[in-house]
Amino acid sequence: MNKILVTGGCGYIGVHTLVDLIENGYDVISADNNSRSSDTILESVEMITGKKVKNYKVDLCIYDDTFAIFQENPDISGIIHFAAYKSVGESVKKPLLYFENNLNSLINILKCADEFGISNFVFSSSCTVYGNPDSIPVTEESPMKTAQSAYGATKQMGEQIVREAVNCNSSKAILLRYFNPVGAHPSTLLGELPLGKPENLVPAITQTAIGKLPMMQVFGTDYPTRDGSCLRDYIHVCDIAHAHTLAFNYLLEHKDEANCEVFNLGTGNGYTVLELINEFEKMSGVKLNYRLGPRRPGDVIAIYANNDKAKNVLGWNPKYNLGDMMATAWKWELKLKDDENIFNTKNAGLN
Numbered sequence: 362m363n364k365i366l367v368t369g370g371c372g373y374i375g376v377h378t379l380v381d382l383i384e385n386g387y388d389v390i391s392a393d394n395n396s397r398s399s400d401t402i403l404e405s406v407e408m409i410t411g412k413k414v415k416n417y418k419v420d421l422c423i424y425d426d427t428f429a430i431f432q433e434n435p436d437i438s439g440i441i442h443f444a445a446y447k448s449v450g451e452s453v454k455k456p457l458l459y460f461e462n463n464l465n466s467l468i469n470i471l472k473c474a475d476e477f478g479i480s481n482f483v484f485s486s487s488c489t490v491y492g493n494p495d496s497i498p499v500t501e502e503s504p505m506k507t508a509q510s511a512y513g514a515t516k517q518m519g520e521q522i523v524r525e526a527v528n529c530n531s532s533k534a535i536l537l538r539y540f541n542p543v544g545a546h547p548s549t550l551l552g553e554l555p556l557g558k559p560e561n562l563v564p565a566i567t568q569t570a571i572g573k574l575p576m577m578q579v580f581g582t583d584y585p586t587r588d589g590s591c592l593r594d595y596i597h598v599c600d601i602a603h604a605h606t607l608a609f610n611y612l613l614e615h616k617d618e619a620n621c622e623v624f625n626l627g628t629g630n631g632y633t634v635l636e637l638i639n640e641f642e643k644m645s646g647v648k649l650n651y652r653l654g655p656r657r658p659g660d661v662i663a664i665y666a667n668n669d670k671a672k673n674v675l676g677w678n679p680k681y682n683l684g685d686m687m688a689t690a691w692k693w694e695l696k697l698k699d700d701e702n703i704f705n706t707k708n709a710g711l712n
């Protein structure tokens with residue numbers, strides 16, 4: 362059975378990918394320092410799949426600790442590298458934190474992959490590598506414009522680092538450019554768990570709707586889009602997860618083809634912020650408390666994917682529509698609220 366090391370395995374996309382890999386016959390281990398996640402989420406992976414996943418609570422920016430994972434697991438046949446900070450807004454405020462964390466961890470993982478002769482590598486890239494594209498939808502051949510945030514820059518540099526690394530040791534890599542991952546696992550056992558105030562749109566919507574946040578802001582309504590708010594390609598996290606399984610199947614089946622392949626992971630449909638809010642209100646019946654605010658530095662104006670290559674080459678077919686994305690995200694938020702109420706009730710008598 363092929364063993365895959367999933368770095369950032371306790372994160373939002375990582376944990377959904379663990380489930381998909383296990384359901385498709387892969388053996389998995391996780392490496393996640395839990396600085397922005399919790400390894401208790403792996404209990405949910407076990408509830409869904411019946412498999413207990415080991416997490417190495419390691420800062421991948423520390424080479425020796427990263428190396429030790431590979432020493433203990435000489436049977437790793439491939440790596441999926443998610444571990445990175447991923448907030449566009451935060452990266453504009455803290456660029457050096459993003460360059461240090463996202464690039465040092467990647468370089469250490471690639472050095473270990475080379476050291477241990479691991480030649481199958483999937484890199485978590487992002488549509489932010491396109492910057493503000495001249496035309497949309499973007500294909501994998503669309504030019505990389507200037508990154509609009511340090512986060513996007515770490516993904517542009519990350520892709521280049523992976524290309525150079527696999528070219529020089531003739532290993533193989535797939536770069537998956539995610540558009541906007543949203544939603545939650547249909548079981549409602551997995552979902553997005555933002556630490557503190559959510560940076561991303563969909564958790565900001567669901568937390569406002571459930572009353573965790575008093576109000577949310579629409580960052581900018583003067584953009585050159587159909588309603589003035591930014592346009593994005595929202596893609597269900599389970600569709601993103603399954604693309605990783607297909608990417609590994611592809612690497613294992615195409616051992617001697619091109620070193621480094623790139624794929625866009627988006628639905629091919631673009632929706633604005635205001636359209637997403639309307640979709641949520643329609644699905645949930647909840648009137649959202651939001652105000653129209655100023656632009657957020659680092660935001661791309663409009664982008665959505667041409668996903669033909671992933672469909673034709675990987676056989677990837679995203680199956681969740683926008684309604685599913687909003688419904689699963691909302692169900693997850695409701696479940697978190699129920700869990701919190703149960704916890705408070707159980708502990709009420711203890712105070």
Ligand code: WQD
Nearest residue numbers: 447449487539540541560561562565578579580591634657
């Ligand atoms: C979307 C839109 C905000 C919050 C994400 C990931 C990044 C990458 C690309 C994978 C923007 C607006 C947001 C709010 C708002 N994906 N917004 N009010 O910036 O596109 O980046 O997708 O690698 O990792 O983070 O997503 O959800 O932050 O913002 O108006 O309270 O929603 O301005 O226009 P973004 P986002």
